[in-house]
Amino acid sequence: MADLPILSVVGLSAAFATEQGIVSVVDGVSFDLSAGATLGLVGESGCGKSVTALSIMGLLPKPAGRVTGGRILFKGEDLLALSAEQYQRIRGNRIAMIFQEPTTALNPVHRIGRQLIETLDMHRPELSKREKTAAAVELLDRVGIPAPDQRLRDYPHQLSGGMRQRVLIAIALACRPDVLIADEPTTALDVTIQAQILELMRELQREYGMGILFITHDLGVVAELCDEVVVMYAGRVVERAGVAALFANPRHPYSEGLLASIPRLESVPKTRLVTIPGMVPALSDMPDGCRFRNRCSRASNRCQVEPPLVAAGAGRVVACHHATGVDE
Amino acid sequence: MTSYFIRRVLLIVPTFIGVSLLVFTLTRLVPGGPIERMLNEAAMAGNEMGASAMVGGYDGVGGSTLSAEQLEELKAYYGFDKPVLISYLEWLGKVLVLDLGTSTRYGEPVWDTIRDRFPISIFYGVTTLILTYGVCIPLGIAKAIRHKSSFDNITSVIVFFGYAIPSYVVGIAVLTLFASEWELFPLGGFVSDDFEDLGFWDQVRDVFNHAVLPLLAYLAGSFAVTTLMMKNALMDNLAADYVRTAVAKGMAFKRAVFRHALRNSLIPIATSFGSNISLILTGSFLIEKIFNIDGFGLLGFESLVERDYPIVMGILVISSLLFLIGNILSDICVALVDPRVRFGSDGAAG
Ligand SMILES: Nc1ncnc2c1ncn2[C@@H]1O[C@H](COP(=O)(O)OP(=O)(O)OP(=O)(O)O)[C@@H](O)[C@H]1O
Ligand SMILES: [Mg+2]
Numbered sequence: 001m002a003d004l005p006i007l008s009v010v011g012l013s014a015a016f017a018t019e020q021g022i023v024s025v026v027d028g029v030s031f032d033l034s035a036g037a038t039l040g041l042v043g044e045s046g047c048g049k050s051v052t053a054l055s056i057m058g059l060l061p062k063p064a065g066r067v068t069g070g071r072i073l074f075k076g077e078d079l080l081a082l083s084a085e086q087y088q089r090i091r092g093n094r095i096a097m098i099f100q101e102p103t104t105a106l107n108p109v110h111r112i113g114r115q116l117i118e119t120l121d122m123h124r125p126e127l128s129k130r131e132k133t134a135a136a137v138e139l140l141d142r143v144g145i146p147a148p149d150q151r152l153r154d155y156p157h158q159l160s161g162g163m164r165q166r167v168l169i170a171i172a173l174a175c176r177p178d179v180l181i182a183d184e185p186t187t188a189l190d191v192t193i194q195a196q197i198l199e200l201m202r203e204l205q206r207e208y209g210m211g212i213l214f215i216t217h218d219l220g221v222v223a224e225l226c227d228e229v230v231v232m233y234a235g236r237v238v239e240r241a242g243v244a245a246l247f248a249n250p251r252h253p254y255s256e257g258l259l260a261s262i263p264r265l266e267s268v269p270k271t272r273l274v275t276i277p278g279m280v281p282a283l284s285d286m287p288d289g290c291r292f293r294n295r296c297s298r299a300s301n302r303c304q305v306e307p308p309l310v311a312a313g314a315g316r317v318v319a320c321h322h323a324t325g326v327d328e
Numbered sequence: 329m330t331s332y333f334i335r336r337v338l339l340i341v342p343t344f345i346g347v348s349l350l351v352f353t354l355t356r357l358v359p360g361g362p363i364e365r366m367l368n369e370a371a372m373a374g375n376e377m378g379a380s381a382m383v384g385g386y387d388g389v390g391g392s393t394l395s396a397e398q399l400e401e402l403k404a405y406y407g408f409d410k411p412v413l414i415s416y417l418e419w420l421g422k423v424l425v426l427d428l429g430t431s432t433r434y435g436e437p438v439w440d441t442i443r444d445r446f447p448i449s450i451f452y453g454v455t456t457l458i459l460t461y462g463v464c465i466p467l468g469i470a471k472a473i474r475h476k477s478s479f480d481n482i483t484s485v486i487v488f489f490g491y492a493i494p495s496y497v498v499g500i501a502v503l504t505l506f507a508s509e510w511e512l513f514p515l516g517g518f519v520s521d522d523f524e525d526l527g528f529w530d531q532v533r534d535v536f537n538h539a540v541l542p543l544l545a546y547l548a549g550s551f552a553v554t555t556l557m558m559k560n561a562l563m564d565n566l567a568a569d570y571v572r573t574a575v576a577k578g579m580a581f582k583r584a585v586f587r588h589a590l591r592n593s594l595i596p597i598a599t600s601f602g603s604n605i606s607l608i609l610t611g612s613f614l615i616e617k618i619f620n621i622d623g624f625g626l627l628g629f630e631s632l633v634e635r636d637y638p639i640v641m642g643i644l645v646i647s648s649l650l651f652l653i654g655n656i657l658s659d660i661c662v663a664l665v666d667p668r669v670r671f672g673s674d675g676a677a678g
Contacts (some may be wrong), residue, residue: 057576084580088578090578091577092578092579096576099569101569104568104570105570107573107574107592108570110588118577121580122577122578122579157668168573219668
């Protein structure tokens with residue numbers, strides 16, 4: 001099972017039409033997600049994580065955003081070749097997504113129950129009304145919402161942020177999807193609630209066996225939850241590795257910088273946090289070659305040529321001419 | 329929520345008293361009131377008859393046309409002999425038993441005069457309201473979905489064109505073209521002279537024929553605001569996260585528009601609904617004048633010019649009550665559309 005990925009993204013590129021012309025925001029991203037595994041997608045704000053996720057869901061804002069290349073294989077079938085109706089049958093059913101802002105992701109004027117049952121209306125039309133309601137109660141109960149049968153009649157504003165995110169998880173899991181894409185699902189929540197939601201996702205994964213694509217800035221969360229990590233920088237994958245391997249030995253200077261910028265217990269208190277110098281350049285004036293080179297301490301002339309993603313040990317790849325631990 | 333609305337209804341009383349007292353006092357202060365008019369007219373009449381006593385023209389109050397006694401009688405008749413507050417209270421007392429007084433111009437009860445205009449004004453008001461919402465809401469939706477398409481741009485031009493031209497100009501233009509030049513529609517009036525003799529369907533057709541041109545004038549400018557409000561509200565909601573959630577569930581975008589975004593977009597429309605209701609009865613005196621329609625607009629305007637204060641006050645009673653009730657209706661509409669709105673003590677404040 002583990003050898004055949006449930007979701008396989010191959011050379012995905014996406015672009016937006018802006019006033020400055022077409023801007024490529026995701027450039028040749030590839031990764032595989034196995035059933036039952038969790039893949040972390042990390043990188044600075046604006047590096048294209050959400051755009052990658054929305055491309056998989058077929059939800060790029062139209063008409064500005066567009067997938068410009070690559071393939072997205074779900075169980076071996078290319079999603080990009082599907083018709084709108086075929087895509088709808090997969091969305092919310094086989095591949096589901098939860099978003100960052102639980103406050104705005106629910107419709108304020110519809111009851112929780114209606115919003116939850118709606119998913120079943122679309123993908124499980126064979127169920128009777130009573131069966132759908134029963135399923136909804138069970139789902140709310142499963143995601144840890146107390147008195148679920150009463151909550152069905154609540155409006156979103158009557159629930160706390162954490163509860164709303166649980167409702168959104170219930171909506172996403174209503175059809176027991178094969179893939180769950182979670183785009184920073186805990187960023188808007190406070191730390192204790194965040195821990196509860198992560199624990200819930202872990203439990204549900206064990207129970208339902210879905211593959212999770214987990215997008216986050218937070219490497220701490222990655223360490224806790226993920227099996228494998230994809231590090232993105234300015235629309236490109238710079239390193240892909242198992243979690244343990246990456247944390248023990250980051251090979252790309254950018255991954256190294258990211259890891260170094262996590263505050264640690266053993267570091268001296270009240271000293272400056274380590275940061276990566278400089279800013280991500282605007283997509284319109286990206287340096288050619290390696291996009292990280294203007295912030296990189298190891299940069300050399302060779303970096304003017306784009307470094308290919310090369311194997312760098314068991315199950316890991318890195319795109320750097322000066323990667324540590326790779327044979328020259 | 330109920331207690332909120334009871335409070336709102338009770339608040340009508342002081343608001344109404346404030347508004348009517350203000351206008352009532354103004355009628356006392358503004359020159360050219362009914363007494364002065366009478367004196368004027370009497371003086372003019374005297375002049376025209378060439379009476380010798382009036383050499384040197386009208387010489388003000390106490391002139392020979394009316395004796396001081398007659399003047400006092402007149403003042404008493406109109407209640408001008410008492411302080412403002414006292415006669416206001418008398419007026420209010422009569423209003424409470426639905427007596428709006430007698431028109432100084434027609435000598436008929438105010439209520440009868442106003443009642444005659446009701447069907448006409450309500451017909452135009454309700455038709456305008458229904459057509460405005462009936463056009464603006466679907467048009468706004470279509471424009472939002474096809475944002476920046478040629479359909480969107482062309483309808484914007486048309487809607488703003490109508491908005492930019494004063495309605496009386498539209499009225500005169502359509503009247504000249506379609507009634508005078510091509511004689512497709514009658515020149516004016518609410519119904520034909522032989523209306524009573526027509527069969528039911530001919531009566532309907534008759535009212536409709538008379539209504540087409542004035543309605544065009546009424547409606548031409550009324551689409552812009554509500555259409556744009558609808559379009560912008562829907563555009564905002566189309567970009568909202570919950571619409572994305574709905575599409576991520578597997579819902580077709582079109583369906584998400586109607587099932588999710590639409591109701592949220594109706595909230596601002598519902599807010600403005602109440603003030604539009606009170607417009608029903610006000611009408612436009614210019615359009616009524618052009619098309620010779622005896623509606624509220626014309627009545628109000630003429631009574632003001634003629635200083636027919638009982639009618640002015642009568643119209644004020646009706647329009648201010650309608651406005652206050654309209655505002656409460658707005659609140660009810662908003663509360664119906666938006667579950668977050670919970671007035672008063674029961675439930676968290678929205
Ligand atoms: N609708 C849009 N129109 C134009 N450009 C866009 C649009 N949405 C995103 N972008 C651009 O695409 C790039 C990637 O955005 P994306 O939202 O994927 O970043 P992200 O990695 O998810 O960041 P964050 O961590 O802040 O969520 C950004 O540079 C952004 O400016
Ligand atoms: Mg994002």
